[in-house]
Amino acid sequence: MSAPHDSMTSAPSDASSDSPLLLANVSRRGFLIGASAFGGLVLAVGFPAALRAADAPKYGRDGMPDGWTDNPLAFVAIGEDGTVTIVCHRSEMGQGVRTGMPMIVADELEADWKRVRIAQAPGDQKRFGNQDTDGSRSTRHFFEPMRRCGAAARTMLETAAATRWNVPVGEVEARNHEVVHRQSGRRLGYGALAKDAAKLPVPPRDTLRLKDPSRFRYIGKGELKLADGPNIVSGKAQYGIDTRLPGMLYAVVARPPVYGGKVAKYDAAEALKVPGVVRVVEIEQSPPPAEFNPLGGVAVVARNTWAAIKGRQALKIEWNDGPNAGYDSTAFKATLEEAARKPGKVVRNDGDVDGAMASAARRVEAEYYIPHLAHATMEPPAATARIVQGKCEAWGCIQSPQAARDRIAKRLGMSADNVKVNVTLLGGGFGRKSKPDFMIEAAVLSKAMSGAPVKVTWTREDDLHNSYYHTVSVEHLEAGLDAGGKPVAWLHRTVAPTIMSTFNPEARNEAPFELGMNAVNVPFAIPNVRVENPEATAHTRIGWFRSVSNIPHAFAVQSFVAELAAAAGRDPKDFLLELIGPARRIDPRTLGDTWNHGEDPEQYPLDTGRMRRVVETAAREAGWGKTLPKGRGQGIAVVYSFVTYVAAVVEVLVNDKGELAIPRVDVAVDCGAQINPDRVRSQLAGACTMGVSLATKEEISFKAGRVEQDNYNAYEIMRTDASPREIRVHLIPGDFNAPLGGVGEPGVPPIAPALCNAIFAATGKRIRRLPIRDQLKA
Amino acid sequence: MVTLNVNGKTQQVDVAPDTPLLWALRDVLGLTGTKFGCGIALCGACTVHLDGQPTRSCVTPISAAAQRKITTVEGIGADRVGKAVQTAWVEVGVPQCGYCQAGQVMSATALLKQNPKPTDADIDAAMSGNICRCGTYSRIRAAIQRVAGQKGATQ
Numbered sequence: 064m065s066a067p068h069d070s071m072t073s074a075p076s077d078a079s080s081d082s083p084l085l086l087a088n089v090s091r092r093g094f095l096i097g098a099s100a101f102g103g104l105v106l107a108v109g110f111p112a113a114l115r116a117a118d119a120p121k122y123g124r125d126g127m128p129d130g131w132t133d134n135p136l137a138f139v140a141i142g143e144d145g146t147v148t149i150v151c152h153r154s155e156m157g158q159g160v161r162t163g164m165p166m167i168v169a170d171e172l173e174a175d176w177k178r179v180r181i182a183q184a185p186g187d188q189k190r191f192g193n194q195d196t197d198g199s200r201s202t203r204h205f206f207e208p209m210r211r212c213g214a215a216a217r218t219m220l221e222t223a224a225a226t227r228w229n230v231p232v233g234e235v236e237a238r239n240h241e242v243v244h245r246q247s248g249r250r251l252g253y254g255a256l257a258k259d260a261a262k263l264p265v266p267p268r269d270t271l272r273l274k275d276p277s278r279f280r281y282i283g284k285g286e287l288k289l290a291d292g293p294n295i296v297s298g299k300a301q302y303g304i305d306t307r308l309p310g311m312l313y314a315v316v317a318r319p320p321v322y323g324g325k326v327a328k329y330d331a332a333e334a335l336k337v338p339g340v341v342r343v344v345e346i347e348q349s350p351p352p353a354e355f356n357p358l359g360g361v362a363v364v365a366r367n368t369w370a371a372i373k374g375r376q377a378l379k380i381e382w383n384d385g386p387n388a389g390y391d392s393t394a395f396k397a398t399l400e401e402a403a404r405k406p407g408k409v410v411r412n413d414g415d416v417d418g419a420m421a422s423a424a425r426r427v428e429a430e431y432y433i434p435h436l437a438h439a440t441m442e443p444p445a446a447t448a449r450i451v452q453g454k455c456e457a458w459g460c461i462q463s464p465q466a467a468r469d470r471i472a473k474r475l476g477m478s479a480d481n482v483k484v485n486v487t488l489l490g491g492g493f494g495r496k497s498k499p500d501f502m503i504e505a506a507v508l509s510k511a512m513s514g515a516p517v518k519v520t521w522t523r524e525d526d527l528h529n530s531y532y533h534t535v536s537v538e539h540l541e542a543g544l545d546a547g548g549k550p551v552a553w554l555h556r557t558v559a560p561t562i563m564s565t566f567n568p569e570a571r572n573e574a575p576f577e578l579g580m581n582a583v584n585v586p587f588a589i590p591n592v593r594v595e596n597p598e599a600t601a602h603t604r605i606g607w608f609r610s611v612s613n614i615p616h617a618f619a620v621q622s623f624v625a626e627l628a629a630a631a632g633r634d635p636k637d638f639l640l641e642l643i644g645p646a647r648r649i650d651p652r653t654l655g656d657t658w659n660h661g662e663d664p665e666q667y668p669l670d671t672g673r674m675r676r677v678v679e680t681a682a683r684e685a686g687w688g689k690t691l692p693k694g695r696g697q698g699i700a701v702v703y704s705f706v707t708y709v710a711a712v713v714e715v716l717v718n719d720k721g722e723l724a725i726p727r728v729d730v731a732v733d734c735g736a737q738i739n740p741d742r743v744r745s746q747l748a749g750a751c752t753m754g755v756s757l758a759t760k761e762e763i764s765f766k767a768g769r770v771e772q773d774n775y776n777a778y779e780i781m782r783t784d785a786s787p788r789e790i791r792v793h794l795i796p797g798d799f800n801a802p803l804g805g806v807g808e809p810g811v812p813p814i815a816p817a818l819c820n821a822i823f824a825a826t827g828k829r830i831r832r833l834p835i836r837d838q839l840k841a
Numbered sequence: 842m843v844t845l846n847v848n849g850k851t852q853q854v855d856v857a858p859d860t861p862l863l864w865a866l867r868d869v870l871g872l873t874g875t876k877f878g879c880g881i882a883l884c885g886a887c888t889v890h891l892d893g894q895p896t897r898s899c900v901t902p903i904s905a906a907a908q909r910k911i912t913t914v915e916g917i918g919a920d921r922v923g924k925a926v927q928t929a930w931v932e933v934g935v936p937q938c939g940y941c942q943a944g945q946v947m948s949a950t951a952l953l954k955q956n957p958k959p960t961d962a963d964i965d966a967a968m969s970g971n972i973c974r975c976g977t978y979s980r981i982r983a984a985i986q987r988v989a990g991q992k993g994a995t996q
Contacts, residue, residue, distance in 0.1 A: 157937030157975045288931055295939035296927040296946055298874015298914035305873035313868060338857055367868035368877075369860045441878050441886055441940040441974045490876070490940025491974050523879045741934055745980070749937055752976025775883040775972060783978040784965040790979050 122663035124204035127195065129188035129465070133208035135216040135265060137190050138168060145240065145254030147174045152184035152191035153201040154462045155291065156492030157749070158807045159742030160201050162290040164209055167738060170281045171213025171274055174253070175240040181290050186464025186484035196462045197497050197607060198661070199705035199805025202738050206803055214271040216260075223259035224251050239280075276736075276799040283799065285740035291488065303460030303487045304445035308516040311447065312341060314508050315371040315520060317378055318360040318529045321768035322603045323351045323385040329361050333377040339370025343378070344511045346504060352568050353604045355470050357504045358529055364512060368520055384768055390602035392764035392771075395535065396432060399599060402558045403430065403539035407597025408572055411583040411655030414591035419552035423543025427630045429623055430540070432832040433615035435763035436533035436608055439778060442490020443521040444501035450514035454481045459502045460489040467499035471506045482506075494607030498531050527778050528770045531606025532763055534559040536599075538619030543591075548631025550642065552591040557582045557616060560601035571598035573612065579658035580704060581616035581812070584651055586669050588644030594655065603765065609753070613704040613812035618758075618833065621700035621816030625823065635820060636682050636699050643701075646672030660706050666802050667706045673733045674701055676795060677710035680731035684793050685712035691825075694718055695726075698820025700813040705805030707734040708795075711751065711817040713787075717825045721840035725755060725787040725818070734804035736797035747810040748790040754814025756781035759835045843903045847872065848916025854903060862898040862906045863887045866913060874914040874943050878972070885971030888944040889913050895951040897970075914943035923950045925988045933984040937975035945971050949985050958989050 124131040140148040149165035165181045168174075184191050192208070217237045224242035225232040228249060235244050241252045281287055294300040319325055331343035341364045348359025363374035420426060446459030448471070455475060461467050464484040472479040489496055501519060508517040521529075536559030543552035561577060563570035573582070573596050583594050608614070628638035648668040651659040659667060678701045682688075687697060694717050701710040710731045716724040730747050737743045760779040764771045772778035797803075819830040822839065830838060842855050845862075847870060854860075854869045861880075866872040866889070875898055878886030882897035889898045890912040898906075917923035926949050929935075936942045945968070952959055952967035959967065964982055973981070 155938075157939070159937075289934055289936060291939060292931040292934070292936055293927075295936045295942050296914075296930045297918055298872070298943050300939055301873075302876075302940060304877060305867075307871060307873070367856060367860070367864055369856070369864040369868070372880075439974060441884065441938070441972065442876070443878075488940075489938060491938045493974075520877070523881075523884075745934060745937055745977070748979055749976035752978060753974070756976070774881055775879050776881075780884075780972045780974060781976075782969040782972060783981065784969040786976070786978040788961075788979075 122661060122666070124193065124208070126661055127193035127204065129193050131192035131204060131208050133211035133215070133268065135212045138209070138212045139172065139216045141253050141257040141260070143254050143257055145178055145252050146180055147172065147178055147253065148180045148182050150182050150184050150191070152194050153205070154194070154196035154464070154486050154489055154492065156196065156462065156489035156496070158201070158746055159289060159739055160196070162287060163202055163739045163742060164205060165290070166281045166287055167206060167209040168213040170279050171210045172217045173237040173239060176281060176287060178240055183486050185486065186468040188465040194463065194465050195497065196492070197494060199707070199807040199809065203706070203803040203805055206738060210273055211268060211271055214273050215265055218266045218271060219260040219263045220253060220256050222263055223256045227251065227259065282738055283736065283740065287739070301487050302442050302490045303458065304442055304490070304520060306447040306458040306487065306518060308447060308449060311516040311518055312364050312512060313366065313368045313371050313520065314362045314364045314517050315368070315375050315522060316346060316360050316362045316504060316525070317375050317380055318358045318525065319348065319382055320528060321382070321384040321390070322353070322387045324382050325359055325385070326361060327381040327383040329381065330379040333379070334363055334374040337370055337374040337377055339366040340374040341365055342512065343374070344508060346507055353565050355466060355498050355500055355503070357500050357507065362508055364508060364517060372522065387602040388768040390765045390768045392434070392535070392766070395602070396537070399535070399537035399558045400430065402597040402599060403537040403556045405597060407556055407558070407595040409593060410578050410596050411592060411594040413593070416552045416554050416591045416593040419591040420541065420543040420554070423551055424546040425544045425630065426541065427544065427627055428541045429626055429831060431538040431615070431619040431622060433536050433538070433618055434833060435535045436757055436761050437527050437530045437763050437778060438491065438493040438495035438608055439526065439780060440491030440493060440495055443523060443526040444496065445518065445520045446502035446505040447516055447518040448502070448505035448509040449516035450509050453477065454483070455506055455509070456483045456485070457502050457506055458485040458487055459505070460487050460496050461499055461502055462489065462492050462497040463499060467502045470499050470503050474503050475506055475510060493609040495530060497607055523774045527763070527772050527774065531565065531604040533608035533614065534562070534605050534612070536615040538615055540619055540623040542623070542627055544627065544631055548633060550587070550589050550627060553587065553589045554593050554595070555582060555620070556595045556597060558597045558599050559612070559615060560599045560605050562605050562607065564601035565604050565606060571600055572596050575658045577612040579651070579656040579660070580612040581620055581702060582612070584654040584656035584669065585620055586649050586654065586671050586674065587642040589642070602768070610704060610808040610811040613702060614757070614815070617700070617702040617704070617812035618815045621702065621813065622819055622831070625698065625816070625820040626829065629823070634688070636678065636687055639699060639701065640675060640678055643671050643674050643678070646675060660805070662706055669703060673708045674703060677701060677708045677731040677733050680793050680795065681710040681712045681729050684731065684791060685714065685727070685729035687712060694825055696821045696824030696826070698817045698822070698824055700817035700820060702809065702812040704809045704812055707732065707804030707806065707809040709747070709809045709813050711813040713814065713817040713821045715818065715821040715825050717822060717839055721837070723759065723822070723835070723839060727789045727791070728787045729791045729793065730810065731793040731795065732810070733795035733797070734806050734809070735801055736799040736803060737794055740794060743794060743806050744792045746806050747792045750808070750810025751790050751814050752781065752786050754811045755787060755818060758815035758818050758833055759785070762834050843907050845903060845906060845911060846909070847911045848913060856903070858904040859902045862889065862901045862903050862911070865903045866898065872913050872915055876940055876943055878941065884941070885944040885948060886941050888947040888971065890917070890947060890951060893951070893954070895948050914946055917947060917950055920950065922954045925991060926950045926953065926984070929984040929987045933980050933987060935977050935980040935984050937977055941971060941973045945973065945981055949981070953985065953988055959985065
C-alpha cells in the first residue's frame, strides 16, 4: 500500500477550510453536529466534564469542549479528478493520528487510499469538534464519528450515481473509489460523481449504513504505511520549528529562571551590537498562576536563530525571583515525606483499615519517591505568528489549537474570529505542547514588530528550564497481612503538587482526575482500604506528562504489591492475580473514582477479567517463572489507565558491576479493538522505551528555585545502547462495535514498576526512589 | 560570505563565519530537514555528512564546512545506501513523531556505507549519539538490519 501523496499541508496555505472543495459547497442544512456543551470555558481545556460539578455529567466525547461532529462536509472533499481530501483535526505527534483518522473515513467511504490526500485542520472546534490532542482520546472519541463521516459521504455518492442511472439506490454500491450498478455492471468514479453528490443533503445519521467490520479494507489491518513517512525520511515534513515566511524574523526569549519571577532591569546594549540582531523586546510577565500564559522575559529578535541566541547571551538581566526562589528539591523531598507520614484528606475509605492493621499478623510499609520529569520533546516548543490587517495567523507544533487561538485573541485583544492557528507536525508532544504559552509568545512578538512574521524557538536549555513539569511525589504505602500472607488492610498516602496549582495557586490536593489514576481506583480484593492525600504546595509550573499521575501512583502500587508478595513468600504474578481477584466489572465510583478518565462508568466499568487476561498473557508470552541464570530476573506489573489494560513483564540482567541490561520486555495490551494495529504496537513499544528511560535516568531537580539540568547531558534520555533488546507487544483482540480504550499513554506506567520488580528478582535490591541511575552500583 | 557545497550545489551564505552549519542550512538556505535538538552535539538530530562523515551540524561553524561536500537529509536519497535506508525506514514503520529521524537516517546511512553488515554492537556504537524520545530504537535496529540483509543495497 502506498502512502497518500502530498500529505502535509504546507505552512502558509490551508487546504482544509478555504479551498473551493466540491462537497464543501453544499448547503449547511442537515449538519450532524454533536454535543458542544462546554465551549469556551477557561478551565475546560483538557479537563473532563466531571470536574465541573455544576454541569450535568456528560461523558466521553460529549464531555469535551465543543464535543464532536460527524459532519462529512467538515471532513471530506472530493475533487473532479477523484482526489479525496480528508481532514485530520487532531495533532500528529507520533501516535499516528494523521494516518489513523483519515483511514477510518476512507474505509467507510470505500476510498482508495492511494487517491486520498490528508489536510490538517486549523484550530476551529466549532467546525471540527474537540481538538485537544491529549488524554489518549483521539481514536477512542472519534472512531464512531469518523466512520459516520465516511458512510455519509459514501451514501451521497451512491445516491448521485443511482439518480444518474435512474435506478433505485439499493441496486448500487460503492466499491474502491467508484460506484457500481450491480445488475448492469455500470460504474462511475468518485470524481465523476463529486459534483452531483455535492448538491445532495447530508443523509440523517439514523439512515447511515456502517460497514460490517468483516468488510473493513483498512481498519484493523495495519497494512497502511505512515502517511507522513516518506516526507519524514526525506526532510520534507514540516514541524513547528520549520515554518518559513517571507520577511520572517527569528526570536529567542530569556525567561525568568524561577517560577513567578520577573525582570527587575535589563541592559540590551551589548545584545544589540551582535550582527543580525534587530531588536530587543520585553515580554510582560503574567502574574501566577501561570495557566497557559507566557512567563514573560526579554526577547531578542534577529535575522536568524543563531544571531538571536548570541544576542541573548549578551543580554544583562537582573531578575526579581519572587517567592519560589527557595525551591530546593532535596528539602522538598523531606517536606513531602513528612506530609506522607501524617494523616491527610481521606479520598477513599472502605472498611476499617486501622482495626485491620492492628489485628494483622504482619505489617509491611514502604515509601516511594518519583521526581519531576520534563517532556524533553526532540522538537522544542516553536511557533511563528504574523499580524496582517488586524488578523493574526500562527503556525506551530500545538496539541490544543483552539486554546492557542482563544489565548492569542485574549492577549492581543482581538476576536478569536481574527485569529487562525495552523497545526504543523509535532516533534513529540507528551503533554508539553498542550500549553500554548510558546505560541502566544510568537503572537506578542509579532505585534511588537508591527505584525512582521516572528518565529520563536526554544533552545533545549529553555525547554528544560521553563517547562510545565511532571509533578514530584512521595507515595507512602502500608499493608496488613493475615497469617496466610493475604492482605487484609491497605493504606496509601499520596503527596504531590497538583496540576490544578498551575490554574489555582490555592490548590494543594490532588484533583479527582489525578487520584483516579491508580491512587483511589485500585481494584484489589482487600476488605479494608484507605487512601489519603495530604497537601502539597507547588513551586513551579506543574503540567500533564504522558500518562500523568499514573506514573507515580502505579510505580508505588505495583512495586508495593511485589513487596507484599515477597513478604508473603509468594510468586509475584500469582499474588497479583489473587489481589485482583475474580473477574468482575466494578463501577469506578465504588472505588472513590468519580472521574474514570472522563468516560461513562456504565460503559467503561473497571473490568478485572480484562485486567487478569493481560497479566496472564504477558506472563505466558514471557515464559514467566522460567529458570534464569544468576543476575537475571523477571518483574511484572499491570496498570489500568485511559480505560485500557496493560501488563508488562520485564526481564533484566544485572552484572557484578551493577550494570543493568534489559534483554526483553513483553507487553500485553487490551485497548479494545485496534484500529491501526501497527501504530498500537509502535506506541506500546515507544512507551516501554520511554518508561525505561524515565525509570533509569530522568530527573528534574531544583536549587534556589532554578532547574539544575541544562541539556541532555544532565537530563539524560535513554539511548539505543541501553534500550531493551526486544520489545514484544501482544494485542488482545477486541470488538469494533464496543467502546475503545486509549493507546498513546497507557503503555508508560507499568514499565517502571515491572523493571524494578525484575531488578528485585535478579538482585534482591528494592528500588524505591526513581530514577535508578547508579543505585545498583552502591 | 561563505561558500558552501550542499547536496552538490554551491551556494553563498551571508552570515557570521562562526554561525553553526545547522542554522545556515535551516535559516539561510531553507533546508529545514536538518533538525535542531540540543545545540551542543548531544542528540544527533542535526546530523549531516561532511565529505561522507556523519557530523553534528549544530557545533560545526560554516567556516569549517566550506571547501567540503555537505550532504543533508534532503540530498541523501541520491545515494544508493541513503535511498535504501529511507525505504527501509518507511517499510518498517520506524518513525513516530519523526523529528529525530533525519539524523537517524544520516547516522544509519554513514554506518551502512562504512560497514554493510553491522552487528548489534556496531549499531549501538554508531547510533547511540542519536536520541529518539518516542523510543523507536528497536525499529531503527530492525530497519538497519533489513538494509544490511538486502543483496546489493549497500555494495
